[in-house]
Amino acid sequence: MSSLSLVGLQKTFEPGTPNAKVALDRVSLEIADGDFITLLGSNGAGKSTLFNAILGKFRLDRGKIILDGEDITRLKDYRRAYHIGCLYQNPLLGTAPNMTIEENLALAYTRKASRSFFAVNRRDTAYFRDLLRELHLGLEDRMKTRMGLLSGGQRQAASLLMATIAEPKLLLLDEHTAALDPATAEQVMALTRRIVAERHLTCMMITHNMQAALEVGTRTLVMDSGRVVLDVAGEERAALSVPQLLEMFQQKTQRSLDNDRMLLG
Amino acid sequence: MSILALLLSALSQGMIYAPMAMGVFIAFQVLNTPDLTIDGSFVAGMCACAVVTIAGHPGLALLCSLLVGAAAGWITGMLQTKVGINPILSGILTMTGLYTVNFVLLGGQSNLYLQRMELNSVGAQTQVASDTVYKSFRTLMIGLSGNRRFDSNLSALILTALIVAAAAAILAMFFFTRTGMAIRATGDNEQMVRSSSINADRSRILGIMISNALVAFSGALLCEQQRYADLNFGSGMLVVGLASVIIGQVFFGRRSVTLGIVSAVAGSLVYRIILQVAYKVEMPSYAVKLLSAVIVVIALSIPRVKRLIAERRAEREEDAA
Numbered sequence: 001m002s003s004l005s006l007v008g009l010q011k012t013f014e015p016g017t018p019n020a021k022v023a024l025d026r027v028s029l030e031i032a033d034g035d036f037i038t039l040l041g042s043n044g045a046g047k048s049t050l051f052n053a054i055l056g057k058f059r060l061d062r063g064k065i066i067l068d069g070e071d072i073t074r075l076k077d078y079r080r081a082y083h084i085g086c087l088y089q090n091p092l093l094g095t096a097p098n099m100t101i102e103e104n105l106a107l108a109y110t111r112k113a114s115r116s117f118f119a120v121n122r123r124d125t126a127y128f129r130d131l132l133r134e135l136h137l138g139l140e141d142r143m144k145t146r147m148g149l150l151s152g153g154q155r156q157a158a159s160l161l162m163a164t165i166a167e168p169k170l171l172l173l174d175e176h177t178a179a180l181d182p183a184t185a186e187q188v189m190a191l192t193r194r195i196v197a198e199r200h201l202t203c204m205m206i207t208h209n210m211q212a213a214l215e216v217g218t219r220t221l222v223m224d225s226g227r228v229v230l231d232v233a234g235e236e237r238a239a240l241s242v243p244q245l246l247e248m249f250q251q252k253t254q255r256s257l258d259n260d261r262m263l264l265g
Numbered sequence: 266m267s268i269l270a271l272l273l274s275a276l277s278q279g280m281i282y283a284p285m286a287m288g289v290f291i292a293f294q295v296l297n298t299p300d301l302t303i304d305g306s307f308v309a310g311m312c313a314c315a316v317v318t319i320a321g322h323p324g325l326a327l328l329c330s331l332l333v334g335a336a337a338g339w340i341t342g343m344l345q346t347k348v349g350i351n352p353i354l355s356g357i358l359t360m361t362g363l364y365t366v367n368f369v370l371l372g373g374q375s376n377l378y379l380q381r382m383e384l385n386s387v388g389a390q391t392q393v394a395s396d397t398v399y400k401s402f403r404t405l406m407i408g409l410s411g412n413r414r415f416d417s418n419l420s421a422l423i424l425t426a427l428i429v430a431a432a433a434a435i436l437a438m439f440f441f442t443r444t445g446m447a448i449r450a451t452g453d454n455e456q457m458v459r460s461s462s463i464n465a466d467r468s469r470i471l472g473i474m475i476s477n478a479l480v481a482f483s484g485a486l487l488c489e490q491q492r493y494a495d496l497n498f499g500s501g502m503l504v505v506g507l508a509s510v511i512i513g514q515v516f517f518g519r520r521s522v523t524l525g526i527v528s529a530v531a532g533s534l535v536y537r538i539i540l541q542v543a544y545k546v547e548m549p550s551y552a553v554k555l556l557s558a559v560i561v562v563i564a565l566s567i568p569r570v571k572r573l574i575a576e577r578r579a580e581r582e583e584d585a586a
Contacts, residue, residue, distance in 0.1 A: 081462035094460070096453035099446075104457075107450050110443055111462045119446040162461070 003202045004031040004170055009053055009063035011226075023049040025226035027063070036196055036217035037204045046226040047206045051172050056080045068169050082111055085163030087156070087176040094159025097148030101139060101158060102128060104147050108162035131161055135191065153184030157191060164195055171196065173205040189216070210242045220245075224253050273418045275541040279534035280425035281490055282509065284432055285483035286529035289506030291476040294525060295440075296452040298345070300473060301356030301503060303480050305363035306337040308499035310481025312370035315377045315494035323398045327485050334481025335474040337363055342470030367496055375496040379489070397489040399424060421490055428486070432479070433526050439475075440522045448472040449522060480506070501554045508557045509533040511564040536560075 011024040023046050031037060041047045053060055056077035065073045072080050087094060095104050105128045106119045113124060125143065132140040135157050139150075147155060156176060164171060173192065177185035193216060196203050207213050213220050220237055222230035222245075229252045232240060250256055285307060292300035310330035317326035337359055344355035371377045379395040394400075403420040407413055439445040450458045451468040458465040480502075488494045510525075513532025517524045536557075543556060 078459045078462055078464050081460050086460055093454070093456055096450045096457055098453045099450060103446060103450075106443075107446055107458070107463070108461045110447070113443075116443075118441050119443045120441065162457075166462075 003033040003035070003068055004054075005029070005064070005066040006031075006050075006054070007064040007066070009050070009065070010061045011049065011053060011058070012061060015061075022226050024053060024060075024063075027226070027228055029221075029228065031202060031204070033202055034200050035202055035219055038213040038217045038220045039204055039206045039223065040208075040210060040213050040220065041223035045223040047223050048174055049226070050223070051086070051174055051204070051206065054080075054170070054172065055084060055086060082166075083169040084172065085166070085168035085170070086172045087159055087163050087174065089175040089178045091152040091156040091159060091179060094162060095147045095155050098146060100144050100146055101132070101150075102143040104158065105131075105162060105165060108165050111166040131165065132158075135161065151184075153180050153188060156180060156184075156188050160188065160192060160195065164199060164201065167199065169202060171201045171203040173203065175206050175208065178208065210245060214240055214242065214245065222249055224249075224255070229253055270418070271541050271545065272538070273416070273422060275537040276534055277418050277422040277425065277490075278540075279537035280422060280429050280530075281486045282483055282505065282537065283425075283429045283530040283533040284479040284486070285502065285506050286509035286513070286533040287433065287436060287526055288476040288479035288483070289503065290510045290525050290529040291472060291479070293507065293510065294452075294519065295449055295522060296469060296472045296476070298352045298452070298469075298473075299356070300341060300476065301353060302337055302341045302359045302363075302473070302477055303356070303503045303506060304499040304501070305360035305367070306334045306477040306481045306499075307484040307502045308367050308494075308496060309333045309337055309363050309370070310484030311488040311494040311498060312367045312377070312484075312496075313481070314485035314488045315379060316370055318379050318397060318489060319377070319381055319395050321396070323396055323401070323489060326489070327398065327482065330481045330485030331478045334478040334484075337481070338474035338477030339470060341477070342473040345473070346466040346469055364496070371494060371496060377494045379492045379494075394492065397492065399490055425486060425490075429530060432482070433530055436475075436479075437523045437526050444468075444471070448475075501557065504554070504557045504561055505536070508560045508564070509536045511561060512536055512539075515564075 006027055006029040009024045009027040011022075013019075013021045013023050025046075027046075027050060039047050039050075052058060054065060056072070056075060056079075060073065063073070064071060067080075067083060072083075096107070099107070102120055102125060106113070106124060109124060109128075110119070116124075129140045129143065132143070137154055137157055139154065139158065147158065150158065160176070176192070177188050180188060189212070192205075195201070203217070205217065207216075214237065219231070219233035221228050230245075230248055232245075246256065285303070289303060292298060292303070310333060313333040314326040314330045317323075317329045340362075341355045341359045344350045344358060345352050350358070368375075379397060380392045381395060382390050383393045385391045399417075399421050402424040403415060403417055406420040406423070407415045440449055447458060447463045447465075447468045448471060450461075450463075451465045451472065455465045455469075458468065484499070487498075509532035510529050511532065512535050513528030513530070514525070516531055516535075517528040519525045519528065539560075540553060540556070543552070544550070548556070
């Protein structure tokens, strides 16, 4: 049984105007439980739009989104968030800067926490401390520190924890390491792989790093002009090199896959 | 007036305006959203309180003001979130509409004294002052102390201080519950609240309701203390509240929401002391609004001025090097 079904997703922004743009063009996908999908594509190919459609940031023109057997197409964004965790490129988006690390985690955990009068309580705090310790960033000793005082990498790591703390059915990562320095990016990426593996999360990750896209995860999709043009997995994917992927893309679309931010290696 | 009497009067006024300062703190700093409903909800609290007090229920009147304020906040909140009107305009719309509501509450006149007409023993119409919570409390204090000339300002200060302390404690505690924390987070990063599967609109509306309930409560306390309600009392109230909040934060900072609440109360007290001093040096009463505005402008310009000074100093050091 598949975990996430996207059925003919269609979205045109500003329809009927000269600026009309088909952002999603009949996107259909079956994503199995435990899949870790990496998503490639040039700027404007529709990757983030696809995420926003799944997250419910706008209404689709047509199509259906079914998560774990439940039709969530018309569910409000915050209701979908009960089952979907999300991380953005900007580390500032995932956390509340004027609240403590502990409070941020408690807020994210509100979805699944047992009832308690105060949001921060001893039992949950002990759990949070264990989770933070696994990050190996020393944050477990700074739980009363305001989130705004942490570095971008630390905040992104904390955001990752917050996005996964409620055991989501789906984790969406929108270039979540792109704004970090290379060393920190690598650290957060390693952390992501570990958390996804340990919790058997179904995950989709947008990246501009083609090498990473082929190395990380179990399946790679390439989008172009609102459509999924390439979909490789298994042995085919394992044997694929970056130049081969580029060539496949060119054959399919008669265009080359690149933009100023695309990294080949 | 002796210094002590001046201080007493200032503290008594400061306590009465303290809930309003807390309300302004919630709107402007916790929710991080300017709310102009405040000028209207202060008067709404006054008017609702006046009507119910004259009807003979001074305690219930205070509760009514909370409800009226919350209702005003609910409207502004709905306009902001569900209708999607700019927060400042939402507040102005509610405030403008409230003027009519307040006018009707006061029975179609611009002010109302807390008194009613009664027939005296010889059958003539006389005015009888309505009971207020302050009057009852002073009677209680006289009973407890045995002092028949117990200072009415002092008894008013004690009662208001008790009420404000209770309100501040409840509010501070509330902000650490899940609902309260969600309100704080909504002002800090609304996107993150939605991502955590919390209805941020609901949090925002609830925050605005609490803020305006506190503001209206201040209006009600003032109404019972000064024994009248006035339709035009609210104009500029927002600036008074902001001035209080900012002054308080000079002393206590805004490191946490609890300190923010304490700051609002302290700021309200200090603000009234400043006003008393200003009156003492014969500042005319109509200058109050200008003084409040100037205080807020000075306080808000401090960060920019500090930065400019630091930049200048850096430039000079560069030139010297």
